[in-house]
Amino acid sequence: MTVVEVSRHPVRRLGDRVFAGASTGAAITILATLAGVAIFLTVEGVPGILASPDEVKSGESFLPYVGPLVFGTLLAAAIALVIAVPVSIGVALFISHYAPRRLAAVMGYLIDLLAAVPSVVYGLWGIGFLAGKLVAPYGWLEEHLGFLPFFAGPASATGRTILTVGIVLAVMILPIMTAICREVFLQTPRLHEEAALALGATRWEMARLAVFPHARSGIISGAMLGLGRALGETMAVAMVLSASGVVSWNLISSTNPSTIAANIALSFKEASGLTVNALVASGLVLFVITFVVNVAARLVVDRRKDFSGADA
Amino acid sequence: MATSIDVSDLNIYYGDFLAVEGVTIPIAARSVTAFIGPSGCGKSTFLRSLNRMHEVVRGARVEGKVLVDGEDLYGDDVDPVDVRRMVGMVFQRPNPFPTMSIYDNVLAGQRLNSKRMKKTDADDAVERALRSAGLWAEVKDRLDRPGSGLSGGQQQRLCIARAISVEPEVLLMDEPCSALDPISTIVIEDLIHELKAQYTIVIVTHNMQQAARVSDTTAFFNLAGVGMPGRLVEHGATEKIFSNPDESATEAYIQGRFG
Numbered sequence A: 001m002t003v004v005e006v007s008r009h010p011v012r013r014l015g016d017r018v019f020a021g022a023s024t025g026a027a028i029t030i031l032a033t034l035a036g037v038a039i040f041l042t043v044e045g046v047p048g049i050l051a052s053p054d055e056v057k058s059g060e061s062f063l064p065y066v067g068p069l070v071f072g073t074l075l076a077a078a079i080a081l082v083i084a085v086p087v088s089i090g091v092a093l094f095i096s097h098y099a100p101r102r103l104a105a106v107m108g109y110l111i112d113l114l115a116a117v118p119s120v121v122y123g124l125w126g127i128g129f130l131a132g133k134l135v136a137p138y139g140w141l142e143e144h145l146g147f148l149p150f151f152a153g154p155a156s157a158t159g160r161t162i163l164t165v166g167i168v169l170a171v172m173i174l175p176i177m178t179a180i181c182r183e184v185f186l187q188t189p190r191l192h193e194e195a196a197l198a199l200g201a202t203r204w205e206m207a208r209l210a211v212f213p214h215a216r217s218g219i220i221s222g223a224m225l226g227l228g229r230a231l232g233e234t235m236a237v238a239m240v241l242s243a244s245g246v247v248s249w250n251l252i253s254s255t256n257p258s259t260i261a262a263n264i265a266l267s268f269k270e271a272s273g274l275t276v277n278a279l280v281a282s283g284l285v286l287f288v289i290t291f292v293v294n295v296a297a298r299l300v301v302d303r304r305k306d307f308s309g310a311d312a
Numbered sequence B: 001m002a003t004s005i006d007v008s009d010l011n012i013y014y015g016d017f018l019a020v021e022g023v024t025i026p027i028a029a030r031s032v033t034a035f036i037g038p039s040g041c042g043k044s045t046f047l048r049s050l051n052r053m054h055e056v057v058r059g060a061r062v063e064g065k066v067l068v069d070g071e072d073l074y075g076d077d078v079d080p081v082d083v084r085r086m087v088g089m090v091f092q093r094p095n096p097f098p099t100m101s102i103y104d105n106v107l108a109g110q111r112l113n114s115k116r117m118k119k120t121d122a123d124d125a126v127e128r129a130l131r132s133a134g135l136w137a138e139v140k141d142r143l144d145r146p147g148s149g150l151s152g153g154q155q156q157r158l159c160i161a162r163a164i165s166v167e168p169e170v171l172l173m174d175e176p177c178s179a180l181d182p183i184s185t186i187v188i189e190d191l192i193h194e195l196k197a198q199y200t201i202v203i204v205t206h207n208m209q210q211a212a213r214v215s216d217t218t219a220f221f222n223l224a225g226v227g228m229p230g231r232l233v234e235h236g237a238t239e240k241i242f243s244n245p246d247e248s249a250t251e252a253y254i255q256g257r258f259g
C-alpha cells in the first residue's frame, strides 16, 4: 500500500488534464466562432442599414425593407410551431406510453429517418404535391371562415401560400421535436408514474400528472430547436412560397410576405454593392431574433426552477 | 365505509415467472395487517395485486380471486382505475409530484375524481387530509411551496395525505418507513394507529418490531427455495404469531435466525 499524500495542489492525472484542456478549447472555439459571425454580420450589415433608398435594389430604406421579411419569418415559424408542438407531443406520448413495444420501436425508427431527409426534398414535396392538394381546402376556408382575417382570401389558385409553407415547415421540424419529446417522456421517473396510477389516474391523466410536468423543459427545448430550424429554413420556403413583400395576416391568398432566409437565398446571386450589405443586415436581424427566442426560452424554463423536480 | 378483503388461491406472475403462489388470506376491515418475510419473497408483489398496480408492469398478471366487500377486483367488467381509487397506496420511497405545490399534491387525486371544486371545499379537503396525516401544523404556512422541499418523513406523510384525501376504503403501505429516520418512523406508526379507525390498512414491513407495534394481524411470507415462488406460510393475530406461531419457519424468522 502506498501512503496517500495530501497536498494543497491535488495532483491531476494526465487524462483529466487532457480532457479539461480539450473541452475548454472546444468551448472557446464555439464562442469565438459565434463572436466571429456576429462581428462579420455587424461590420458588413451596418452599411446596408444606413444605405439610402436609391443605393439599394429594393429602393427602400432598411426598416421598411426588412419589416415585412421579419413579419413573414415569424409568421411562418409560428404557424409551423402551432401545428408541430401538439402533434409531436401526441406522437411522442403514443410512442413512449401507449404503443406496444414493437410498434413503438418501428415508429421511433421512422421518425429518426424523417429527421434525416434534406429540406430540399420537403420543398419539392410542398410545391409538387401539398400545394396543389391544398387549393380546394383553402377555397373552403375562404367560403366558411372568411370572416376571420386569416382566411379572408381570395384563396390562392396555386396553393403556394404562407400557410402551406407553415405546414411544410411543421412537417420538417416534427421529427426532431418528436424525438426529443419521446426521449424525455421515457425518462419520467417510474416513481411518479406509479404515484399517479395508484391515485386512480387513467393513462392520459398519468401523462398530465407525471409525464408532462417532468418533460416540461425538454418540450420547450425541443420546440425551440424546431423554431430555430423553422426561422432559418431557406430552401423549402424559397421553393414553395410565392412572395410579394407585403405584411398581411391573410394566410391563404397569393400575396404573401417572404421570409428573411428565403429572401437572402433568392436575391443574393443578383445583388451587388450596398444591396449585399442590406441582405447581410437582414441576416443580422435573423441572428438577433434567433438569439432572443432562445434567451426567452431559457427564462421560461428557469422561472419555476423550485418546482422543476430536478433535485427530487 | 371500511372494507374487508378476501383473497383466495392467488397466483401472481411476471411473464412466465411465478413470483407468488397460492395465497389465501382474509383481511379484516378496520384493522392493520402486516406482511413480513425475507426480501424477495413477494410481499410487494402481493400487496400490489390488491389494487391492481401489479399489472402496470409489462407482462405481469394474476390468477385467482381478490374479493373486496364481496366483489372480485379482477372481474371482467372491473376497471383498474376504479379499483385504485378505492384502494389507495403509499410507496416505499416518498413520491410527491415534484412540480406541484403541497396543496396541489394533496388534491391531485381528488381533481381526477371530480370536475370542479369550490375553493373553500378544496381548502377544507386539503386541511382535513393534512390534519389526518399529522402534517398540517408543519406545512400550513407554506402550502404553495413544492412538496419536494419537505424532509423525507414529511414527504411520506404528504403522500399519505394525498392517498387519503380521495377517501379510499383500503390503504396499502409498502415499507413506508424504510427510507425514514427513527423519529419520522414513530410519527408514521402513530398515524397508522389513528387511521385504522377509518381505513383497512395493509402494511409491508421488514422491521419485526414495527409489525408487532402497529398490526392486529400478521402474515408471514417465505420462499420455498431459491428460484421458487413465494408463499404465505401462516397468518394470525399478531400476538400469537410473535409468541407462539404454528410453523417453525415463522418462529425462526421472528427470532432472527434467518432472513
Ligand SMILES: Nc1ncnc2c1ncn2[C@@H]1O[C@H](COP(=O)(O)OP(=O)(O)O)[C@@H](O)[C@H]1O
Pocket (backbone or CB within 6 Å): B014, B019, B037, B038, B039, B040, B041, B042, B043, B044, B045, B046, B057, B230
Ligand atoms: N418488475 C418485476 N419484474 C420481474 N420480476 C419481479 C419484478 N418485481 C419483483 N420481481 C420478482 O418477484 C419476486 C418477489 O419480489 P418482491 O415482491 O419485490 O419481494 P419483496 O417485496 O418481498 O422483497 C422476486 O423474485 C423478484 O425478483
Ligand SMILES: [Mg+2]
Pocket (backbone or CB within 6 Å): B043, B044, B045
Ligand atoms: Mg418489497
